[in-house]
Amino acid sequence: MRLSNIRCTVMLLSHIIRLGGSPLLPAPSNGENNVRIFITGASGWIGSALTAELIAAGHHVTGLARSDASAEKITSAGGTAVRGDMRDHDLIVSEARRADAVAHLAFTLDFAEFDETVDNEVELISKIGIALEGTGKALIAASGTPILFGQVATEEDVLDPAGPAGSRARTASAVLALSDMGIRSALVRMPRSVHGKGDNNGLIAALVGLDRQLGTAAYVGDGQNRWPAVHISDAARLFFLALEKAPSGSVLHAVGEEGVPMRRVAEVIAAKTGLPAAAVDPEQLGVFGALLGGDQPSSATATRRLLGWAPSGPTLLDDLEAGYYTD
Numbered sequence: 001m002r003l004s005n006i007r008c009t010v011m012l013l014s015h016i017i018r019l020g021g022s023p024l025l026p027a028p029s030n031g032e033n034n035v036r037i038f039i040t041g042a043s044g045w046i047g048s049a050l051t052a053e054l055i056a057a058g059h060h061v062t063g064l065a066r067s068d069a070s071a072e073k074i075t076s077a078g079g080t081a082v083r084g085d086m087r088d089h090d091l092i093v094s095e096a097r098r099a100d101a102v103a104h105l106a107f108t109l110d111f112a113e114f115d116e117t118v119d120n121e122v123e124l125i126s127k128i129g130i131a132l133e134g135t136g137k138a139l140i141a142a143s144g145t146p147i148l149f150g151q152v153a154t155e156e157d158v159l160d161p162a163g164p165a166g167s168r169a170r171t172a173s174a175v176l177a178l179s180d181m182g183i184r185s186a187l188v189r190m191p192r193s194v195h196g197k198g199d200n201n202g203l204i205a206a207l208v209g210l211d212r213q214l215g216t217a218a219y220v221g222d223g224q225n226r227w228p229a230v231h232i233s234d235a236a237r238l239f240f241l242a243l244e245k246a247p248s249g250s251v252l253h254a255v256g257e258e259g260v261p262m263r264r265v266a267e268v269i270a271a272k273t274g275l276p277a278a279a280v281d282p283e284q285l286g287v288f289g290a291l292l293g294g295d296q297p298s299s300a301t302a303t304r305r306l307l308g309w310a311p312s313g314p315t316l317l318d319d320l321e322a323g324y325y326t327d
Contacts, residue, residue, distance in 0.1 A: 034058050034059050034060045035059045035060070035100045035101065036059070036060045036062065036098065036099045036100045036101075037054050037059055037060070037061050037062070037099060037100065037101050037102070037103060037243065038061075038062050038063075038064075038095045038096055038098070038099035038101075038102050038103070039051060039061060039062070039063045039064070039102075039103045039104075039105060040063075040064045040086065040092065040102075040103070040104050040105055040106035041063075041064070041104070041105030041106035041107070041142075042061060042062075042063025042064065042065070042070075042074050042079060042081075042105070043063060043065060043069075043070035043071075043073040043074050044105060044106070045194065045198075045199060045201065045202065045232065046105055046142065046190070046194060046232065046235055046236060046239065047063065047103075047105045047106075048073065048077065049232050049233065049235065049236035050103060050105070050236045050239045050240065051063060051074065051077050051078075051079050052077055052236070053236045053237060053239075053240045054240065054243075055077060055078045055079065057240070060079075060080070061074070061077075061078070061079035061080070062079065062080045062081075062082060062095060062098075062099065063079050063080070063081055063082070064081075064082055064084055064085070064086075064091075064092065064095070064106065065081040065082065065083055065084070066083075066084070066085045071083060082095060086106055086117075086120060086121065086124065087120060089123070089124050089127055092124060092128070093124075093127050093128055093131045096128045096131060096132060096139075097131050097132070099137070100137060100138075101137055101138040101139070101140070101243050102128065102132075102137070102138065102139045102140070103140050103141075103239060103243060104125075104139065104140070104141040104142065104175075105141075105142045105239075107121070107142075118168065118170055118171060121171050121174075122170050122171055122174045125141075125171065125174040125175055125178070126174060128178075129174075129177070129178045129181050129183060132178075132181075132183050133181045133182055133183065134181070134182035135182065135183065136182060136183070136184060137183060137184065138183075138184040138185075138186070138242075138243050138246070139175065139178060139183055139184070139185045139186075140185070140186050140187075140188060140239065140242045140243050140246065141171070141172075141175045141185070141186075141187055141188070142187075142188055142189075142190055142239075143159070143168060143171065143172045143175075143187045143188065143189045143190070144159070144168060144189055144190055144191075145189045145190065145191050145192075145228055145253060145255065145296075145298040146158065146159050146160070146189075146298070147160075147294060147296045148296065149294050149295055149296060150295045151297075152258065152259075152297045152298065152299050153228075153253075153296070153297070153298040153299070154253070154298075154299050154301070154302065155189075155251045155252065155253050155300075155302045155303060156251070156302075158172075159172050172187055175187055176249055176251070179248040179249035183248070184246070184247075184248040185248060185249065186242055186246040186247070186248065186249065186250035186251070186252060187250070187251050187252065188235075188238060188239050188242050188252045188253075188254055189251065189252065189253050189254065189298075190230070190235060190254050191227070191228035191229055191230055191253075191254065191255050191256075191298055192227040192228060192229065192291075192296065193227055193228070193229040193230070193260075193316055194229075194230055194231075194232055194235050194254070195229060195230075195231060195232065195316050195319045195324075196231055196232035196233065196313070196314075196319060196324070197319070197322070197324045198324070199232070199324065199325070203291070204265075204316070204320070204325055205325055206288070207265075207269075207288070207292065208269055208273075208325045208326060210285065210288060211266075211269055211273070211275055212273070212275070214280065214284065215275060215276075216275055216276055216277070216278050216280060217266040217267070217269040217270035217273065217275045217276065217277040217278070218266060218277075218278065218279075218280040218284075218285065218292065219262045219263045219265070219266040219277070219278075219279055219280070219292070220262070220279060220280065220282050220285075220289070220292050220293030221279060221293060222263065222279070223261060223262050223263025223264075223266060223279065224261050224262075224263060224295075225261070225262055225293060225294060225295035225296075226258070226259025226260055226261055226262070226295055226296065226297045227259065227260050227262060227265075227296065227297075227316075228255045228257060228258060228259055228260075228296065228297055228298040229255075229256060229257045229260050229315070229316040230254050230255055230256035230257070230311060230313075231256055231311065231313025231314055231315075231319070232313070233313045234254070234256050234309075234311035234312065234313045235254045237309065237311075238252065238254045238303070238307070238309050238311075239254070241307045241308075241309055242307070245307065246306075246307065247306075250306070252300075252303045252306070252307070253298060253299065253300035253302075253303045254300070254303075255298045255299060255300035255303075256300075256311035256313065256315075257315060257316060258297045258298060258299050258300075259295075259296075259297030259298070260315075260316050260317065262292060263277070264317060265316070265317070265320065266278075268317055268320040268321060269320060269325070269326065272320065272321070272323060272325075272326040272327075273326050
């Protein structure tokens with residue numbers, strides 16, 4: 001067992017001993033039976049699934065909503081919406097103070113202002129840290145699995161500031177630094193594909209759209225390069241477990257499948273769309289080329305051992321076969 005895995009296990013055992021049983025979310029601060037969770041990105045793909053999980057468990061969810069449509073989605077699910085965006089620092093800090101735990105899932109993927117977006121996020125996390133210092137409250141944030149081309153990424157691997165996801169490494173560091181301030185902070189790293197019925201904006205949906213434009217179900221090279229993947233239900237369940245009992249400073253991997261060969265993905269897309277499956281020059285794919293051609297498997301062995309997480313949802317190929325991305 002790696003030292004980092006031993007350390008995480010010891011941290012969890014100490015946490016259980018301190019609580020006298022299974023580690024749970026803190027006692028609610030609102031005098032009621034349910035726990036208050038504040039979620040940024042509550043109306044998004046993963047946020048919506050997490051909101052449903054929490055509400056089904058009897059917790060109260062307050063979600064940040066940038067639009068009337070987002071607010072309606074949160075309230076329809078049984079949560080409470082507060083209007084604002086990631087630049088409304090005072091509002092977000094106030095909601096974090098009121099909550100028993102915080103789940104941070106929001107991120108605006110605007111490549112034209114990517115660095116500015118990360119700058120804002122890091123500043124916001126710092127302000128939340130000051131507000132929650134010493135409270136022991138949980139702040140669990142979404143991140144991405146490391147891209148180590150050709151090497152299986154584990155929970156102990158760090159995001160490379162000079163690598164493909166370099167800017168997000170600053171956010172990850174800011175979140176984990178809160179564990180030194182009496183905050184139970186942790187990261188849940190998501191793989192390239194968080195798939196399922198209703199996924200219209202993820203990388204697999206983008207790949208299918210690109211294939212249709214090219215007239216080819218594309219892969220790069222021999223197509224044996226792999227993408228890690230997880231079903232949306234399993235991703236939401238892991239985030240729930242992290243809020244409930246992840247030790248402070250944990251790095252978790254929401255990986256259901258270590259690596260799905262992209263040629264197999266292309267072949268299923270081809271069968272469902274009638275397009276030919278073929279290798280293409282990555283230059284034809286623009287910014288998507290390196291991503292599609294990269295071999296970037298990732299494991300979740302330590303995460304499963306630490307939290308007892310057992311992904312059971314459909315595989316990526318199952319969801320492609322079901323036609324969720326092509327019908």
